[in-house]
Structures are given as structure tokens and as C-alpha cells.
Amino acid sequence: MRTIVLSGAASGIGAAVRSRLERDGCRVLGVDLRDAEVVADLSDAAGRERALAEVRALAGERLDGLVACAGIGPQFEPRSRILSVNYFGAIALLDGLRPLLACGEAPAAVAVSSNSATIAPGADGPLAAACLAGDEGEARRLAEETDGATAYAASKLALARWVRRQATRPEWAGAGIRLNAVAPGAVRTPLLEEGLEHPVFGAAIRGFPIPLGGRFGRPEQIAAAICFLLSSDASFCCGSVLFVDGGSDALLRADVC
Ligand code: NAD
Numbered sequence: 001m002r003t004i005v006l007s008g009a010a011s012g013i014g015a016a017v018r019s020r021l022e023r024d025g026c027r028v029l030g031v032d033l034r035d036a037e038v039v040a041d042l043s044d045a046a047g048r049e050r051a052l053a054e055v056r057a058l059a060g061e062r063l064d065g066l067v068a069c070a071g072i073g074p075q076f077e078p079r080s081r082i083l084s085v086n087y088f089g090a091i092a093l094l095d096g097l098r099p100l101l102a103c104g105e106a107p108a109a110v111a112v113s114s115n116s117a118t119i120a121p122g123a124d125g126p127l128a129a130a131c132l133a134g135d136e137g138e139a140r141r142l143a144e145e146t147d148g149a150t151a152y153a154a155s156k157l158a159l160a161r162w163v164r165r166q167a168t169r170p171e172w173a174g175a176g177i178r179l180n181a182v183a184p185g186a187v188r189t190p191l192l193e194e195g196l197e198h199p200v201f202g203a204a205i206r207g208f209p210i211p212l213g214g215r216f217g218r219p220e221q222i223a224a225a226i227c228f229l230l231s232s233d234a235s236f237c238c239g240s241v242l243f244v245d246g247g248s249d250a251l252l253r254a255d256v257c
Contacts, residue, residue: 008070012189016219042089120153131158167239185245211247
């Protein structure tokens with residue numbers, strides 16, 4: 001039986017991933033603020049350490065998969081927390097659990113980025129650079145100086161870029177661990193519902209072009225992509241960022257490939 005660690009397992013996309021993995025006979029170790037095997041707050045160092053310690057205790061000697069899915073949306077205040085959860089919380093799990101993955105069977109890890117990483121103007125700037133430099137204090141400071149949409153997009157751009165930089169390294173690909181990312185578009189979850197209710201973000205989300213039927217995605221559609229990247233069907237995927245967004249990224253950046 002494969003053992004998969006899944007952050008953000010209590011809601012939305014994470015809950016859909018859990019359902020699918022459990023249906024396929026996997027053992028899921030959820031990490032979340034509530035309703036999970038490991039209840040921990042990934043927004044700070046103490047919570048991340050607790051999460052890692054409890055996962056290690058439950059997992060035993062190996063892990064076969066990891067999905068870093070926990071995240072908060074652009075509407076969240078304070079904005080500094082967006083960086084701490086979406087980027088530094090994700091990296092802490094990916095880095096911290098890599099040695100256990102290296103002992104797993106056909107191990108794979110998937111980070112949940114977003115198409116806002118490539119679409120949102122201003123994502124690629126000092127904030128993403130501070131993340132990639134590992135400077136959480138500076139990233140948190142810069143996040144408070146910018147708007148929520150930019151802070152969110154920067155956190156997701158940095159995460160996707162981290163995946164692409166790390167995936168080919170000896171400790172990941174060289175150790176036989178496949179590392180990839182998904183970049184969802186707008187998906188009907190509590191995170192999106194909160195955004196839709198926001199006075200500024202609501203209109204922006206509703207106005208966003210989605211070529212495939214103009215509809216928001218369903219969590220199950222993102223879960224299918226994540227489970228593909230975890231599976232042996234994706235055995236030659238390494239460092240990929242898979243857009244699952246109804247065509248929004250292709251529409252806005254057709255010639256970037
Ligand atoms: P959601 O709010 O339904 O689920 C997010 C989960 O993360 C929740 O269970 C929450 O408790 C958990 N979480 C939040 N902060 C945490 C913390 N500090 N420590 C531990 N767990 C924490 O949202 P969702 O839409 O399912 O989002 C899942 C991922 O998908 C996020 O990373 C999000 O940024 C990304 N995403 C979502 C959309 C979308 O439109 N829904 C689009 C692109 C990317």
C-alpha cells in the first residue's frame with residue numbers, strides 16, 4: 001500500500017485528492033489545521049517542525065508520495081501569511097520529507113501552484129526572489145507592501161520555479177524522486193468562494209476568461225491531474241508545471257512554451 005502525505009487535505013482540492021487516493025487503496029496522511037491525521041499550522045517554523053515530526057512518526061521508514069496542497073487565497077489578511085503558508089510551508093514539507101521519499105517505492109511529489117503565477121502582472125519580482133532566496137522575513141515584509149493578488153501570485157510563481165530548479169537535482173531526480181507541479185485555474189472550493197465574496201477580487205475572478213465553457217473547474221479535475229503526476233503513468237514527468245485551467249494560460253500566453 002502506497003503512503004502519501006497530503007497537506008490541505010481537509011478541504012477543496014486536497015479533499016478531492018484524498019478521496020481519489022483512498023479509492024485507489026492508498027494510505028493518506030493528511031496535514032491540515034483541522035480534520036487531519038496531523039493537525040499542524042504550516043505558517044510558522046514551530047508548526048512545520050511539528051508537522052514533520054508527526055508525519056515521520058506515522059509514516060515509519062518510507063513515503064511513496066507527497067502533495068503540497070495547503071494554501072490560502074489572495075484575499076487573506078495579513079498578506080504576509082500568504083507567503084508563509086503557500087511558499088515556505090510547502091517547501092518545508094517538500095524539503096523535510098525528501099529523505100523519506102527517497103526510501104519509497106516509485107516516489108513522487110507534487111506542489112500545487114496556480115495559473116496566477118504566470119498570468120498575474122507583477123508576480124515575477126522581488127517578492128518571488130525573496131522566497132527563492134529562502135528569506136522568509138523579507139518575503140513577509142514585501143508582502144505587506146503589496147496587494148494580495150500580487151502576493152498570492154508571487155508565492156505560486158516562486159513555488160513553481162522552486163519545483164523546476166529542484167526537480168533535476170541529484171537529491172530529487174538523482175534519487176529517483178519525481179517532482180512536479182500543477183497550476184490550477186479558478187476552481188470551485190471554499191478558497192474561491194471567499195474570493196468571489198470579496199469586493200475587489202470577486203469581480204476580477206468573475207471576469208477571468210476561461211475558454212473551456214467559461215466555467216470554473218471542479219476540485220476533482222485538479223485531483224485527477226495531481227494523481228496522474230503521482231502515478232507510474234507519469235514516470236517520465238520531471239519538473240513539469242501542468243496547467244489545469246480550462247485554457248486560460250494558453251489563451252493569455254499562447255506563444256510562451
Ligand atoms: P481550500 O481553502 O478549500 O483548502 C485549503 C486547505 O489548506 C484547507 O483545508 C486549509 O485548512 C488548509 N490550510 C490553510 N492554511 C493552512 C496552514 N497554515 N497550515 C495547514 N493547512 C492550512 O482551498 P483550495 O482551493 O482547495 O486550495 C488548495 C490549493 O490549491 C491551494 O494551495 C491554492 O492556492 C491552490 N489553488 C486553488 C485555486 C482555486 O481556484 N481554488 C486555484 C489555483 C490554485
